[in-house]
Amino acid sequence: MSEAAVFVLGAGSLGLLYASKLAKAGRPVTLLVKPNQAQALSLGVSLKASDASLPKRVFVRLISQPYADLSIERLIIATKAGQVLSALEPWKPHLSADAQILMLQNGLGSQAQVADQLLPTQTLLAASVTEGAYKETSTCVVHAARGETLLGRWSGPDQQAEKTWESRLTIAGLQARVVDAIRPVLWHKLAVNAVINPLTGLHRVANGALASREFQPQVQALCGELQQVFKRLGIPEPEGGLLGRVEQVIYATAQNFSSMYQDLQAGRQTEIDFITGSLLKAAKPLKLELAHHQQLYEQVKQAERHSPSV
Numbered sequence: 009m010s011e012a013a014v015f016v017l018g019a020g021s022l023g024l025l026y027a028s029k030l031a032k033a034g035r036p037v038t039l040l041v042k043p044n045q046a047q048a049l050s051l052g053v054s055l056k057a058s059d060a061s062l063p064k065r066v067f068v069r070l071i072s073q074p075y076a077d078l079s080i081e082r083l084i085i086a087t088k089a090g091q092v093l094s095a096l097e098p099w100k101p102h103l104s105a106d107a108q109i110l111m112l113q114n115g116l117g118s119q120a121q122v123a124d125q126l127l128p129t130q131t132l133l134a135a136s137v138t139e140g141a142y143k144e145t146s147t148c149v150v151h152a153a154r155g156e157t158l159l160g161r162w163s164g165p166d167q168q169a170e171k172t173w174e175s176r177l178t179i180a181g182l183q184a185r186v187v188d189a190i191r192p193v194l195w196h197k198l199a200v201n202a203v204i205n206p207l208t209g210l211h212r213v214a215n216g217a218l219a220s221r222e223f224q225p226q227v228q229a230l231c232g233e234l235q236q237v238f239k240r241l242g243i244p245e246p247e248g249g250l251l252g253r254v255e256q257v258i259y260a261t262a263q264n265f266s267s268m269y270q271d272l273q274a275g276r277q278t279e280i281d282f283i284t285g286s287l288l289k290a291a292k293p294l295k296l297e298l299a300h301h302q303q304l305y306e307q308v309k310q311a312e313r314h315s316p317s318v
């Protein structure tokens with residue numbers, strides 16, 4: 009039996025990376041794009057293994073408008089967290105009754121929004137992604153640093169879905185691993201993003217700058233507040249502790265400019281509501297005051313307001 013085609017919603021860096029890797033491995037892939045993206049991408053997606061390598065052109069099928077008998081059985085949602093619902097809207101009626109949907113978003117909040125919209129027969133998986141990728145042009149993606157896709161079931165009945173996505177991604181050359189419980193893993197990633205992203209975005213520095221003495225007190229205070237929330241919610245800390253994990257990511261991604269830095273720089277809306285916003289929402293009923301995170305949240309919101317195109 010031939011394997012179902014994979015549909016990828018979102019032509020950002022992760023969307024192009026996953027689509028081109030799957031297509032290169034021989035999987036039928038369809039990118040669901042906005043009408044204004046279709047023309048450029050009709051010449052294919054260029055995938056670069058690193059900054060210095062030559063791009064490989066990969067052709068993927070493109071659809072910018074749903075048609076009557078379109079049926080989507082396997083979908084990767086690769087948009088920013090804040091765009092998931094509006095991007096999914098036109099395609100939702102075309103999800104098959106047993107569709108498997110894999111979400112790659114940072115933070116928490118968008119997964120529950122999508123789960124609320126699905127039929128009980130459709131299965132939703134969430135992933136925490138550490139792949140380093142950026143777009144060099146609107147059609148060229150650079151796979152700058154190899155990472156991992158940790159995935160697990162968020163909702164729905166298909167107990168085989170995690171394993172099949174794991175092997176699908178592994179065959180495509182992406183490191184993927186099923187975890188028993190995806191929610192703590194998403195919280196760990198949220199914690200890392202809640203420390204690194206607002207600080208680097210507001211101060212316009214690369215991730216590695218946070219290792220300097222100047223930022224140490226803030227990094228520690230933010231981790232301390234996160235620890236209180238984890239404790240009260242019963243979320244185990246990652247191996248090596250929360251501060252240890254944040255420091256490890258700061259060192260491992262020292263040269264990177266965080267996604268929030270890039271969003272603020274480009275005048276785009278950030279994912280602050282799904283990162284720090286979700287953290288503050290979780291802390292409220294626990295009556296925990298997270299003064300440092302609250303302050304960063306307000307500062308990023310203000311920076312967004314002052315960005316010309318947000």
Ligand code: KPL
Nearest residue numbers: 204261264265266267268
């Ligand atoms: O996930 C990231 C992001 O920028 O959103 C980190 C891990 C901070 C790497 O830059």
